[in-house]
Amino acid sequence: MKFKKILPLIFLSGCASLPNNIAPGYVDTYKTIKGFIVGYPDNVVSRQLVNNIPYASMSLKIGKGPKGLIILESINEEELTWITADPIYLVVKNGRIIKTEGLENDLSETIYPKTNFKQIFAEDIKNLTAYYSYKNPSLFNLEVVLNYSIDSPEEVIILDETRELSKVTEIVRNDFLGWKFSNFYWVDKDFFVWKSEQIINPTIPVFQLEVTKKPSP
Amino acid sequence: MLFSLNVFGNIDDYFLHPIGPSASNYGNTGILDVPNARFMGPASLRFGFSSSYPFEYTSLTATPFSWFEATYRYTELKNRKYGQSFYSGNQSLKDKGFDVKLLLLEEKSIIPSIALGLRDIAGTGLFSSEYIVGTKRFGNFDVTAGLGWGILGSADNITNPFISLDENFRQRKVGFGQGGAFSLKSWFSGPTAVFGGLEYDIKKYGLRLKLEYNTSKPFENNMIPTKPRTDFNIGLSYHLYDWLDLGASFERGDQFRVSFSLIGDFYKDTIPKPKPKNVIKLRKDLRDRALEDKDIFYKSLNRSLRDEGIYLQAASYDKDKVEISIASSRFFSTTRPVGRSARIVSALASDSVEEIIIRPMNGDMETSKISLSKREFDNADNFQGSSAELLLKSKIGSENQAPLYETADFKPKVNFPEFRWNMSPGLKHQIGGPEGFYLGQLYWRTDSSLKMARNLTLYTSIGINLYDTFEFSNPSFSEIPHVRSDVQEYLDQGKNNLARMQLEYMFSPFKDVFVRADFGIFEEMFGGYGGQALYRPVDKKYAFGLSLHRARQRDYDQRFSFKDYETTTGHLEFYAELPNKIHLQSYIGKYLAGDKGVSFDISRRFNSGFVVGVFASKTNLSAVEFGEGSFDKGFYFSIPTKLFYSDFRSGVISFGMHPLTKDGAAFLSQQNQLFGLFGESNTSNIVRDWEYLLK
Numbered sequence: 001m002k003f004k005k006i007l008p009l010i011f012l013s014g015c016a017s018l019p020n021n022i023a024p025g026y027v028d029t030y031k032t033i034k035g036f037i038v039g040y041p042d043n044v045v046s047r048q049l050v051n052n053i054p055y056a057s058m059s060l061k062i063g064k065g066p067k068g069l070i071i072l073e074s075i076n077e078e079e080l081t082w083i084t085a086d087p088i089y090l091v092v093k094n095g096r097i098i099k100t101e102g103l104e105n106d107l108s109e110t111i112y113p114k115t116n117f118k119q120i121f122a123e124d125i126k127n128l129t130a131y132y133s134y135k136n137p138s139l140f141n142l143e144v145v146l147n148y149s150i151d152s153p154e155e156v157i158i159l160d161e162t163r164e165l166s167k168v169t170e171i172v173r174n175d176f177l178g179w180k181f182s183n184f185y186w187v188d189k190d191f192f193v194w195k196s197e198q199i200i201n202p203t204i205p206v207f208q209l210e211v212t213k214k215p216s217p
Numbered sequence: 218m219l220f221s222l223n224v225f226g227n228i229d230d231y232f233l234h235p236i237g238p239s240a241s242n243y244g245n246t247g248i249l250d251v252p253n254a255r256f257m258g259p260a261s262l263r264f265g266f267s268s269s270y271p272f273e274y275t276s277l278t279a280t281p282f283s284w285f286e287a288t289y290r291y292t293e294l295k296n297r298k299y300g301q302s303f304y305s306g307n308q309s310l311k312d313k314g315f316d317v318k319l320l321l322l323e324e325k326s327i328i329p330s331i332a333l334g335l336r337d338i339a340g341t342g343l344f345s346s347e348y349i350v351g352t353k354r355f356g357n358f359d360v361t362a363g364l365g366w367g368i369l370g371s372a373d374n375i376t377n378p379f380i381s382l383d384e385n386f387r388q389r390k391v392g393f394g395q396g397g398a399f400s401l402k403s404w405f406s407g408p409t410a411v412f413g414g415l416e417y418d419i420k421k422y423g424l425r426l427k428l429e430y431n432t433s434k435p436f437e438n439n440m441i442p443t444k445p446r447t448d449f450n451i452g453l454s455y456h457l458y459d460w461l462d463l464g465a466s467f468e469r470g471d472q473f474r475v476s477f478s479l480i481g482d483f484y485k486d487t488i489p490k491p492k493p494k495n496v497i498k499l500r501k502d503l504r505d506r507a508l509e510d511k512d513i514f515y516k517s518l519n520r521s522l523r524d525e526g527i528y529l530q531a532a533s534y535d536k537d538k539v540e541i542s543i544a545s546s547r548f549f550s551t552t553r554p555v556g557r558s559a560r561i562v563s564a565l566a567s568d569s570v571e572e573i574i575i576r577p578m579n580g581d582m583e584t585s586k587i588s589l590s591k592r593e594f595d596n597a598d599n600f601q602g603s604s605a606e607l608l609l610k611s612k613i614g615s616e617n618q619a620p621l622y623e624t625a626d627f628k629p630k631v632n633f634p635e636f637r638w639n640m641s642p643g644l645k646h647q648i649g650g651p652e653g654f655y656l657g658q659l660y661w662r663t664d665s666s667l668k669m670a671r672n673l674t675l676y677t678s679i680g681i682n683l684y685d686t687f688e689f690s691n692p693s694f695s696e697i698p699h700v701r702s703d704v705q706e707y708l709d710q711g712k713n714n715l716a717r718m719q720l721e722y723m724f725s726p727f728k729d730v731f732v733r734a735d736f737g738i739f740e741e742m743f744g745g746y747g748g749q750a751l752y753r754p755v756d757k758k759y760a761f762g763l764s765l766h767r768a769r770q771r772d773y774d775q776r777f778s779f780k781d782y783e784t785t786t787g788h789l790e791f792y793a794e795l796p797n798k799i800h801l802q803s804y805i806g807k808y809l810a811g812d813k814g815v816s817f818d819i820s821r822r823f824n825s826g827f828v829v830g831v832f833a834s835k836t837n838l839s840a841v842e843f844g845e846g847s848f849d850k851g852f853y854f855s856i857p858t859k860l861f862y863s864d865f866r867s868g869v870i871s872f873g874m875h876p877l878t879k880d881g882a883a884f885l886s887q888q889n890q891l892f893g894l895f896g897e898s899n900t901s902n903i904v905r906d907w908e909y910l911l912k
Contacts (some may be wrong), residue, residue: 016384020639021637023641023642024641025868032862104489137227137230137231139231142231176228176421178232178233203230203231
C-alpha cells in the first residue's frame with residue numbers, strides 16, 4: 001500500500017559521482033531522496049536489444065522507478081502473461097492489466113463485462129461496471145464504474161517508430177473510497193493497445209507500458 | 218455509488234488517506250489536550266510538533282509494544298523566560314517531560330479500550346497528570362471518556378474515588394523541583410475531573426474531526442494568563458500520507474493551534490530486497506573436475522561470492538564436506554549471507570559433498586559455525602522442503618578460538634598494512650541549554666583504520682570545524698569530578714579535534730570467549746589503556762562481560778595533552794534475552810567519576826531490526842550530588858537503514874536521548890563493544906533470522 005514498497009521493482013541504476021568513502025551515508029540518502037522526488041534513470045531499451053530478444057516485449061515503468069523491459073511469458077487465449085526480471089507477472093487482456101503477481105499489493109482478480117475497446121466503441125458503450133480484487137490486504141470484488149471517451153488519432157513514438165494512435169480515456173470511480181482516476185490507452189485503427197498508463201489501485205503508482213515487440217497473432 | 222455486497226477484507230486500507238491513531242497536542246495518542254485509549258502499532262515512532270500560545274510542544278513518541286506508548290517532549294512556555302536575562306537572554310522557558318500510557322483492556326464488541334497514563338513523570342511536574350481513559354468506536358465515531366488527576370483533574374468536577382481507599386489521596390503534593398524524580402506519592406491524588414471527547418472520521422477525505430471537553434486549568438497556576446472562555450476545544454486532523462498528519466484546532470475559545478506529525482512504522486521491512494543471484498549449477502563432469510583441481514573450485518567460489526558482496530576468508534574442500542569462512546558488510550542478518558554462500562557452494566560442489574559448513578566472520582573473528590546438510594539445503598532451496606526442516610537438520614555452534622583461516626586449504630592472500638578511510642560531514646550539538654535552545658557545530662569528520670596484522674588495528678578520527686554557533690556561558694558547578702559536565706569547554710575549545718587514536722587488538726583465547734585490548738585516545742574526553750572480555754556461549758541466551766580501563770582525562774582542546782584527573786573504571790556486564798524479544802543489559806561497577814552503582818538497559822528488538830530501549834543508572838551519589846535529573850536515565854532507538862532502501866544495508870540510524878550531561882553514572886565510551894560485535898550471532902538469534910537463509 002505504500003509508495004516506497006513499489007519503487008524498487010525494476011533495477012535501480014547507480015549514479016555515483018563521489019568515491020565510496022566520501023560521505024557514503026549522505027550520498028546514499030541523497031540518491032534515495034532524488035529517486036523519490038525526481039525518479040530513477042531508465043534502463044536503456046534500444047531497438048537492437050528488443051530485436052535480439054526472441055520474445056515479444058514491452059517496456060514497463062512504475063511510478064518514478066526506472067523503465068525496464070518485460071517479456072511475454074505465455075498466452076492463454078486473450079490473456080497474455082508478461083514477466084519482469086524480478087520476477088513480477090502482469091496478466092494483460094486487450095491491453096488492460098487484469099491481474100498481477102509478485103507485487104506487495106497485487107491485483108488478484110478483475111471482472112469486466114467487456115475489455116475489448118473495439119467492441120466498447122462499436123457498441124457506443126459509455127459506462128461499464130467492473131469488479132477489482134486485491135491481495136495484501138485482501139479486498140474482494142470492489143465495484144468500480146468505468147467511463148470511456150476516445151480522442152482523434154495522434155502521432156506517438158514508441159522506441160524509434162512513429163504510429164498513428166488514438167487515445168482512449170477510461171475514468172474509474174468508486175465513490176465510497178473516493179477513488180476517481182484515469183487510465184489512458186493508445187490504440188491503433190484495429191484497437192490494438194500499443195501504449196498505456198494504468199492505475200491498478202490509486203494507492204500505488206501508475207504503470208506505464210509500451211509494446212516494443214508485438215506478440216505474434 | 219454503492220459497492221457490491223460481497224466486498225470483504227480491509228477496505229479501510231484502500232482509502233486514499235487512511236486514518237490512523239492521531240496525536241494529541243502533547244504528542245502522545247489522543248484528541249487535542251486530552252488523551253484517549255488509542256495506540257499506534259508496535260514498532261512505531263511519531264515526531265510531533267504543535268504550536269499555540271503560550272504552549273508549543275515538540276515530541277517523540279514510541280510504541281515498543283502494542284500496549285505501551287512512551288513520549289518524550291519539550292514544551293516551550295512562550296509567556297515565561299528561561300531565566301534572568303544575564304543568564305539566558307531572551308530565551309523562553311523550555312520544560313522537558315516524559316509520558317507513558319498502558320493499555321489495560323483491549324476493545325471488544327461491547328467493551329471499550331481502557332488505558333492508564335502518566336503525563337510529565339520524572340520532570341519538573343509543570344504538566345503532571347494521571348488518567349484512566351476509555352475509548353469506544355461506533356462506526357465512524359470514536360467516543361472517549363476518562364478520569365484525570367493533576368493538571369487534567371484541575372476542573373475538580375468529581376470526588377477523587379481513591380479517597381475512599383486512603384485519605385492521603387485527598388491532597389496533591391505539589392512541588393516544581395529540579396525534576397528527575399518520580400513523585401509517586403502525588404499520583405492519582407488531589408482534585409479529580411471527568412474529561413471526554415468525540416472524534417469523527419470522514420474516511421473518504423482522510424479527515425478526523427475532534428471535539429473535547431478539556432478539564433485542564435493551567436491558568437490556575439499562572440501558566441496561562443487568562444481564564445479560558447470555554448472548556449470545549451474543537452479541531453481536525455488531515456491524514457495526508459501514512460507518514461504525515463496535519464492538524465488545526467481552536468482551543469479555550471480564543472487560541473488557534475497548528476500541528477503536524479511524522480509517523481514511521483518499522484514493524485516490517487516492506488521494501489522487497491534483491492533475490493539471490495542466479496547460480497547456474499555446473500555440469501557433473503565439471504564439478505567432479507573441480508574436486509580434482511580444487512583451485513578451479515576456490516576461484517569460482519570466490520568470484521561468485523563477490524558478486525553477492527560476500528568475501529571468502531578461507532575454504533577447505535574435501536570429498537564429503539566444504540567448509541568456508543565468509544565476511545560481508547552488505548547484509549543486516551547473519552543468516553542471509555550464509556544462505557547465499559551455501560547456494561553457491563552447492564552449485565559448484567561435487568555430488569559427493571554431504572555437508573556445507575559456513576563460518577561467518579565479523580572483522581577477523583569468527584562469530585559462529587553453521588553446518589548444513591547439502592541435500593536438505595537443496596531441497597529447501599528448490600521448494601521441496603521447508604526452512605524449518607532445514608533448521609532441524611542443521612547444527613549451529615562455534616569454534617572461534619581456532620579460526621578456519623589458520624588451517625584452511627585455501628587462504629586468500631591479505632596484504633598488511635591495510636589502510637581504509639572515509640570522511641563525511643557531521644553534527645555536534647547542545648539542545649535545551651540556557652544559552653539557546655539549539656547550539657550546534659557542522660564539522661568535517663575523517664575516520665581511518667590502519668590494520669597492521671589480523672586483529673591489530675589503529676583507529677583514528679579527526680574533526681575539522683566548518684561552522685558553529687557555540688557560545689557558552691554555563692560552566693559546570695558539579696561537586697564531583699567533572700568527567701562529563703565540562704562538555705561546553707570540550708565543544709568550544711575542541712572544535713578542531715583528534716577525537717580518537719586508539720590501538721586495538723582482539724583475540725579469542727577460548728571457545729566463545731572474545732577479548733579486546735585498547736590503548737590510546739578512546740574518545741573526546743578520555744584516553745588510557747584497558748580492555749573488555751566477553752563470554753558468549755553460542756547456545757545460550759545470556760552472556761557475561763568485564764570491562765576495565767585506566768583512563769585519564771584529556772585537555773579541552775583534544776590534542777595529545779591530558780589533565781590531572783585519572784581513574785580506574787570498569788564494570789561486570791550481564792546480557793540476557795528475555796521473552797517477547799526483550800533484551801536486558803546490566804552493568805555493575807565503578808564509573809568515570811569514581812561513583813559506584815548499577816545500570817540497566819532494556820530494549821525490544823523487532824524482526825525488522827528496529828530497536829527501542831530505555832536505560833537508567835543509580836550510583837552511590839545522592840540526588841543532590843547528581844544534580845538536576847536526580848539519576849541518570851534516557852532512551853534510544855535504532856532503525857536499520859535497509860528499511861529505507863531497495864538493496865541491503867547493514868547499518869542503522871541511531872537516536873539516543875540522554876536529557877542531561879552529568880558527571881554521575883558516566884561510562885567510558887568504548888568503540889567496538891564486544892557484545893555489539895558478537896552478541897547477535899548466538900543460536901537463538903540465528904534461529905530468529907533463519908527465514909532469511911533462503912531469501
